[in-house]
Amino acid sequence: MTVSPVIWIATIVAIAALLLFDFIFHVRKAHTPTLKEAAIWSSIYVGLAIVFGIGVWVFGGSTMGSEYFAGYVTExxxxxxxxxxxxxxxxSFKVPREDQQKVLLFGIVFSLIARTGFIFLGAALINSFAWVFYLFGLVLLLTAGNLLKPSGHEDDSADNFLIRLTRKIFHTTDYYDGDKLFTLQNGKRALTPMLLVMVAIGATDILFALDSIPAIFGLTQNTFIVFTATAFSLMGLRQLFFLIDGLLDRLIYLSYGLAAILGFIGVKLILHALHENNLPFINGGEPVGVIEISTGLSLSVILGVLIITVLASLLSPKGKALNAITEAKVHAQNYLNPEYTDDPAERARVWDSFVKEEAAIKALPEEKRKFIREEHDFMELLSKAHDEHDRQTAR
Incomplete structure (x- = not known):
């Protein structure tokens, strides 16, 4: 189905309007979203994505609709x-809690711009060179393999090449000046960590696009579906961050689930490449008679893997233990950091969460305490948090 320019323009304007609304009414004034606010707006954005998908299904047909939903869920x-x-x-950059929304929204906008560029580049390559499906399939299989490596997210670093280069070339500060990107230091204009963290997230977004765009092109080659599924998957990501902040470390099997999904799509892409083959050194340049995986089967596999992965993570005793340990460490560090927040309610929330997690850690059986890395330093951190709380309440 060919999408008219009018539909394209209307869709882009609607997405831009949603982002502008998000900035003006939620992000411009620095604050920490409540759990209720995050839940309501996450539901609204998911609802908008579903309504849009139903519209695609009604006006574009079941194939186009199922491709949209498969792409949306994967992204x-x-x-x-x-x-x-x-x-x-x-x-890593110790971004104040109230300003994290602005950083996330920047990440979403930059990601949308970067991925849009990759989408049109990918579409042009696919239309010109059928062998690109082989390349995309290989990229996804390699990405799936990397996700299975034991090194976790804790090994990721914000200190990338761009940040190091920026610090060498430009005058930077070690402190924030509200949410300003530039400030004056000793009479000289300097970059603040707020700008540096945005550079770090922007660079990371480009790397993410290299994985996500081949994944969705493995489900559909309709550029409109690729763009809208990607855009709606990013909408509401800011609210989702604050909604599942405490659950992120519980999803210990998510990387395995994503590896299975990307591997599955990678195989699907290679099968499609064989079906459309024109490379002279494969089957004499003739298409290979292989089965092709339907979009309906793809959607079923993606949903099934995600449901199993999430349930297994949430019900896992290991996941609960790791979550309590990680969150206790994070909340203790935040409570001890005077720059984390100026909001007394947020500090109270952090302390209450810390106390609950500490109680959960004390209740852990001995075999689960092995998940505590550098236990002496960890226990000392918890003790410092208690000392700080005693000092605050004694005032």
Whole structure:
């Protein structure tokens, strides 16, 4: 189905309007979203994506509709995985809690722009060179293999090449000046960490696009579906971050689920490439008679893998233990960091969460305590948090 320019323009304007609304009414004024606010707006954005998908199904047909939903679910799952890295980057730069929304929204906008460029580039390559399906399939299989490696998200670093280069070339500060990107230091104009963290997230978004775009092209080659599924998967990601912030570390099997999905799509792409083959050194340049995986089967596999992965993670005793340990460490560090937030309610929330997690850790059986890395330093951190709380309450 060919999508008219009018539909394209209307869709792009609607997405831009949603992003502008998000900035003006939620992000412009620095604050920490409540759980209720995050839940409501996450539901609204998911609802908009579903309504849009139903419209695609009604006006474009069941094939186009199922391609949209398969692409949306896959990209949403990959976006959740990306939140782990966003969290690490913001923690590395010690971004104040109230300003994390602005950083996330920038990441979403930059990601949408970068992925749109990759989408049209990918579409042009596919239309000109059928062998690109082989390349995309190989990229996804390699990505799936990397996700199965034991090294977790904790090994990711915000100190990438661009950040190091920026610090060498430009005058930078070690402190924030509200949410300003530039400030004055000793009479000289300097870059703040707020700009540096945005550069780090922007660079990371480009790497994410190299994985996500081949994945969705493995489900559909309709450029409109690829663009809208990608765009709607990114919408509401900011709210989702605050909604599942405490659950991110519980999803211990998510990388395995994503590896299975990307591997499955990679195989699907290679099968499609064989079916459309024109490379002279494969079957004499003639198409190979292989089965092709339908979009309906793809959607069923993606949903099934995600449901099993999420349930297994949430019900896993190991996941619960790791989550309590990680969150206790994070909340203790945040409570001890005077720059983390100026909001007394947020500090109270952090302390209450810390106390609950500490109680959960004390209740862990001995065999689960092995998940605590550098236990002496960890326990010392918890003790410092208690000392700080005693000092605050004694005032």
């Amino acid at each position: 949403k799952a990959l976006s959740v995985d990306n939140l782990f890295v966003f969290l690490i980057i913001m923690t």
